[in-house]
Amino acid sequence: MNHYPILAIMAYFLCAFLIVVFGKNRAVRNILGFIGTAAPLCLLIMLAEPVLFNGAIISYWMGNRAPVGGYAIGIALEVDALGLFFGLLIATAVFVAMIYSFSYMSHDDNEPQYYTLFLMLCGGVMGLVLSGDLFNMFIMVEILTFAAVALTAFRNKVFGALEAAFKYLVVGCIGSTCILAGTIMLYAQAHTLNFAQLAAFLPGNLNTATIIAYALLFIGFCTKAFLVPFHPLAADAHGAAPAPVSVLISGVLTKSGLYGIIRLTYILFRTMGLGTVQFWLVFLGSVSMFLCVTMALAQHDFKRLLAFHSISQIGYVLTAAGLATALGVSSGLYHAMNHTLFKGLLFLCAGAVLHETGTTDLGKLGGLSKKMPVTTVLFLIGAFSISGIPPFNGFASKWLIYQATYQKAVESGNIGFLLVTVVCLVTSTLTLASFVKVTQSVFFGQLPKEYENVKEVPFGMRLGMGILAFLCIVTGLFPGLVQRFLTGPASNAVFHANSYIDAMMGFGYAEKFGLADTLPVSFESVGVWSPISWLCLLLIMLFAITIVALTSKRDRISAADKKAQAANAVSGPSFLDGAPAANKYELFFGGEESTYSQVGGDDLFWGFKHNWRHYFSFMHDLHSGIVNDYSLWAVVALALAMLYAMIIL
């Protein structure tokens, strides 16, 4: 069992390597890809029982180089509930994206390279969350950044792909450099890179250097999570990358950044003054949440819109996780999980649309629901989930986040957190609005002529989307179970740094430093919500109403049959011979002949945008798309973070 984590990481890298060698043949390539993603998933699921349910912490020293004299020299893997939670998320998303890729990428050139990079990226992220060592974390960050850059530019004939990759490369490298610099500073202070040892050493030895190291690491992981001000990168990258890669970038890569932030803040720097860090995290989270959802409302490209929503949801996670309460962290992790599921699903749906129609421009699409019914249903599940419509999973976690923020407001007596609750609630509605826009302009509305021959996507792609949709529903219907078995243990691990240290460095190590665990971990939720009961009630009600509707159907004139629609017939008995033909199944156009007139997505909510026009034009000017600007933002953010750290922390 101790070997499972390293095997999980190795499986990705090994298969990546094997695909380079044997990947010419399609079948071999697919089998290798499948094994490479399925094996880690199985391994991690087998770990779930001891780690998540029983609270064990698995530590693994490479080459059996255990610490000597209380100093950790060797390379270590350490899997606690938090790491495994993220690992499971990642393995699931990656597995689904791989299944989807088999059909989706089959028309592309250079498939072997795609799968190699894909698995490298997965291995990098998996290594990052399971690592017990700061420097290994940096190495994994490098691997995943470069794999992600290459994958962003994979379809390099697509307009903007190379540009997006270049932007990502530049700003991503700034982030990686920050992580490296932070790591170096910590090493200089603590003479160790091992997480457990750092977690034991740092709380008693905080000084300006370590605090600045925190700021550097924080900004580094922010670039990985694409938090504001790094959000334009995500939009460009997602717009250009193939759909499964978008799943990786949004569902997996951003999670690695979040994982880093949570690990740093709650385990390594837990005595830093959580109250002040809290402000920082919650502020950044709320800004990301709100700014990106308004940016998303202004988008007219399906994938770019999803990209901005991705960051908006990450903002939710950071806000909740930054509250430093058990309920907050638990709800944040819950939302992180849900985000992986529903955003993966939505990106795959966008990919399905792109696969069949060749465009993701909201202004050109429309009426696809008749041609792609399965995709439509799956998309709606994803859209309802992300907009927080009960009983899907997005609601379950957002509902906890509202509670957590409001409870925090009441407990701390700080009315600012109340504002956060309001921002969360409004953002959720804005999310709904932008998904109504997508629904209307892609799947409903009128079908343009050129898409008459569009078909449903192949089974492999539907399967991938189906798995995620199923998980979205399940995790929404059983919030109690999810909290008990997944997010509960993970948030528990966040607040139990001592057992993390002891598992790695030997029992009693943490006590030597006189460390106490940070916070109590029990919480009770103030609200009530039982999705199953609600669903039962809804179904009974639906059943009753349907019965009533059907009993009276005999009395009604049945809805017309399809034959009558096909024959462009004069309608009804009251028309006389010689009257011009009129089809009653045409849309009503004020009496005019029905023509193609799709209400496009571009400006659907002008009533809203008009009131916010100054804000939108400001945002439009701000997002210049020039990489120099974005690098400047990164530098400014870094400077502000360091200043904040030096002055206030």
Place this chain on the structure above:
Amino acid sequence: MFKKLITESMGKSPWLFHINAGSCNGCDIELVAVLTPRYDAERLGFKLSGSPRQADIVVVTGPVTKQSLPRVLRAISQVPEPRVIVTMGSCPQSGNVFRGSYSIAGPLSKYVDVDVDIAGCAPKPEAIIDGLALAMKILSDKRAAMYKARKVKPAAAEPAASAEAVSEEPVSDVSADPSPDTAVNPEGGAD
């Protein structure tokens, strides 16, 4: 139970859809005036609906110009069964002063079975209400007839025969009863 309720309700809740087929706007104003406090047709359950899909009674005003004919028929066809077609004013019944004009395709009864004619130029509000009340009754009868037809022969439902409203006001200069023989052939006029 439902059958009786539905048939009865049919006569109590008529929703109007108003089509202007090239009218001079006189009748249109009168129709709206009927809904105002003085005459208040809403007490009978009338409501102007914005879409033909929701309407029961189609009120056509104007002499049915060639331009408007296909549009009028399209809108009428989009009204779900059972429906009642009412012509309002003399124009859609006979052409009124526009009769013989090259651009007139009317009268409307050449193309659809008109159920109620409300004569006058423009009709008096009392006449309009009277005609609409008659239309309500026809609507209810049509619904009942559809049930009957379904019982006998489930395939097709035949509506009740049309009826003529008696206007209180004597018709001014044009016959209220449109006869196809005397009407100008619209095709000939155009060519």
Place this chain on the structure above:
Amino acid sequence: MTVFLDALRYLAYILIFPGFIFCFLTGMLLCGIDRKLVARMQKRVGPPILQPFYDFFKLFGKETIVPAQANRTVFLLAPLVGLAAQVVLQLFIPVFSFSAFSGVADIIVVLYLLLIPALSVILGAASSGSPYAGVGLSREMVTILAVELPLVLVLLAVAKTVGNAMGTGLCFSLSRIVEYQVANGSLITKLSMLPAVAAMLLIIPGETGSHPFDAAEAETEICEGMLAEYSGAPLAVYKLSHSVKLLTMTSLFTALFLGGACRWVEKLLLGIYPAMAAGIAIVVEIIILFLICAVLVAVCVSLIHAVTARLRIEQLFKYYWTVVTGLAAVSVVLAWYGL
């Protein structure tokens, strides 16, 4: 046996009171009262109070036309889901001391459950493919956006006020909010709640889409908007769920602010006829609830309808995010400092 009886009891809740039949009758009556009142305010005779029932049954007798362009399944299913969600929502709102399903949802959930009927109309409209429906759904969504913010603030203010008084800091449970009011008097008597009451009174017409906030269904400009392609039975179902929404919003107002209005009933009945007090009390309370709802409809739906002209959608948005939100925010701040 007890399980069976319980099941029967809950089925009665779902189907009769406060479920389907109750919603159907009261919702329709409220709608009829509204139409009558508007007519009377305009010096008209107005339709009979039972007019919505006639409309409903008439629509059931009409042909249902599904446009060729529409997505048939969504087009026909959306109204049913919307109505079901609307009625289920009504089950969660306590009628004074009586609540059928209190352990299922709290005020935040209610806030989101309110979205589902609106969303089902939007999806049904989108699936019809009509451009009128497209414009209508855009406006409806903006209306939802506009109303959501003040509604959130009102609910948070109530949660805070009740939480303060109960000593728990905040209270999201709707049935506990009502219980508190039954014990300590209605919230409307609190100074800090008065702006929230005013805000809520303005939210009700926005949420139910009545004049002047009915830009989404403007029948004169965009042909009934979202319902442009609906006919026959699905339209009837939409009309029904719209009237149930009137009931839901007004009884939500009652639960939030007037929960203690019936405190005297049970006491009085206990004095007069203790044996059946609880049984009679619930009947009296239902009647009082209906009267309160009718008064609320008269004040914030009919009166506003009769005296205003329709707002444009961006005016509507601005109005809600400035005036109404301001009122609600004042209430939140007052509640925060425990006034």
